[in-house]
Amino acid sequence: MDETSAIALVKEKERFQALFEHASLGILVADENGAIELVNNFMLRQFGYTEKNELVGKPVETLIPQRYNHSHHRHRENYNRHPEPRSMGVGRDLYAVKKDGSEFPVEVSLSNYHTIDGNYIIAFVIDITKRKEIEQDVLDQQKLLKESSEQIEQMNIELEKKVTLRTSQLEEAMHQVEAARDELEKALEKEKELGDLKSRFVSMASHEFRTPLSTVLSSASLLAKYTETDEQDKRDKHINRIKASVNNLTSILNEFLSIGKIEDGKVTANYTNFNVREFIENVCTEVKAVAKEGQQIMVEHAGKDEVMLDESLLRNIMYNLLSNAIKFSGPVAFIHVSSRVDDEGFTIRISDNGIGISEEDQQHLFERFFRASNVTNIQGTGLGLHIVARYVELMGGNISFESELEKGTSFTVSFKPLQ
Numbered sequence: 272m273d274e275t276s277a278i279a280l281v282k283e284k285e286r287f288q289a290l291f292e293h294a295s296l297g298i299l300v301a302d303e304n305g306a307i308e309l310v311n312n313f314m315l316r317q318f319g320y321t322e323k324n325e326l327v328g329k330p331v332e333t334l335i336p337q338r339y340n341h342s343h344h345r346h347r348e349n350y351n352r353h354p355e356p357r358s359m360g361v362g363r364d365l366y367a368v369k370k371d372g373s374e375f376p377v378e379v380s381l382s383n384y385h386t387i388d389g390n391y392i393i394a395f396v397i398d399i400t401k402r403k404e405i406e407q408d409v410l411d412q413q414k415l416l417k418e419s420s421e422q423i424e425q426m427n428i429e430l431e432k433k434v435t436l437r438t439s440q441l442e443e444a445m446h447q448v449e450a451a452r453d454e455l456e457k458a459l460e461k462e463k464e465l466g467d468l469k470s471r472f473v474s475m476a477s478h479e480f481r482t483p484l485s486t487v488l489s490s491a492s493l494l495a496k497y498t499e500t501d502e503q504d505k506r507d508k509h510i511n512r513i514k515a516s517v518n519n520l521t522s523i524l525n526e527f528l529s530i531g532k533i534e535d536g537k538v539t540a541n542y543t544n545f546n547v548r549e550f551i552e553n554v555c556t557e558v559k560a561v562a563k564e565g566q567q568i569m570v571e572h573a574g575k576d577e578v579m580l581d582e583s584l585l586r587n588i589m590y591n592l593l594s595n596a597i598k599f600s601g602p603v604a605f606i607h608v609s610s611r612v613d614d615e616g617f618t619i620r621i622s623d624n625g626i627g628i629s630e631e632d633q634q635h636l637f638e639r640f641f642r643a644s645n646v647t648n649i650q651g652t653g654l655g656l657h658i659v660a661r662y663v664e665l666m667g668g669n670i671s672f673e674s675e676l677e678k679g680t681s682f683t684v685s686f687k688p689l690q
Contacts, residue, residue: 297396319370354383540581547578558593565603575612584662600625616687624679
């Protein structure tokens with residue numbers, strides 16, 4: 272080897288040594304018998320050691336809790352028979368042990384290489400203690416959110432039955448809801464640390480819960496002031512505001528519960544044969560009650576009348592798409608509902624001439640808690656279209672859309688005939 276090659280080799284070795292020693296994760300090299308050959312400085316600090324000779328030459332089981340040593344020998348032998356880059360412990364929690372005997376959760380990736388001296392295994396070790404703490408915080412906050420939601424839902428039922436006769440009890444209940452809301456806001460603040468999805472949820476929930484709860488609390492307080500018989504019309508006004516807010520909260524909570532049921536596999540399609548023409552007309556009639564003044568829903572059906580689908584899921588799909596068309600369209604707007612049943616199956620298209628969806632937002636439209644950038648001042652949870660897409664999927668259908676800003680949006684849902 273000439274002098275130039277020798278210098279290049281030395282420089283390459285120095286670069287490798289710098290990369291190895293200054294890496295921001297623990298790196299360990301062991302031979303095929305599990306004896307530690309090399310460790311970097313980061314790994315020494317991870318495991319509480321100060322000198323490399325405290326680990327070099329020791330079995331890798333030195334870094335593994337004793338209760339796992341027997342199984343680790345078996346796993347190491349299996350890896351030696353089929354060496355390849357991979358992550359350890361997929362689907363299981365892995366733990367390592369420090370010099371002082373304390374344990375901590377880790378994530379380990381393995382690789383291997385071969386020299387004339389034999390086979391060697393490289394382990395990349397990451398301390399995931401903080402991640403595990405965050406995951407546990409998420410579980411705790413989700414449990415708290417569920418408990419708070421169940422409490423609010425129970426209050427809604429009681430409010431429906433007793434608000435006109437027991438205003439004093441209602442005020443006390445609202446104080447309990449206010450306390451629950453404070454706890455919920457604290458929980459949501461903690462979840463902001465978990466990234467974009469949780470940030471969307473925090474933003475949506477704090478806004479959507481606060482408005483109806485504040486309405487309920489203020490109306491309940493005002494109700495107590497109207498004690499005269501001739502003030503019934505004023506009491507009715509605040510009672511109606513409370514009912515509207517309670518219904519809004521119930522709708523939000525139902526969306527949360529629907530997501531939970533879908534994710535848990537508790538929602539299945541129950542197919543029945545029904546007249547889809549009458550069904551669509553009935554749903555559109557129901558939705559007209561929440562339409563803005565001047566808005567019109569135009570219905571058109573072609574082909575056969577009978578379909579075999581889950582009537583309840585289809586109702587939820589239509590109601591959500593129609594509600595969105597109403598919500599995101601101005602007054603004196605036309606909403607078109609066209610459907611067809613033929614040999615290819617059933618197709619329904621719901622179109623509006625509302626505010627539309629930007630190209631940047633369209634790719635995220637069916638994600639949980641996603642709300643387009645141009646609807647931040649319009650009430651909503653960002654769950655509706657996600658639920659619609661899941662319901663369509665449960666019935667083996669397909670959903671697509673076309674949209675342009677300020678020109679409107681069209682959603683098309685289609686189902687193949689059952690075999």
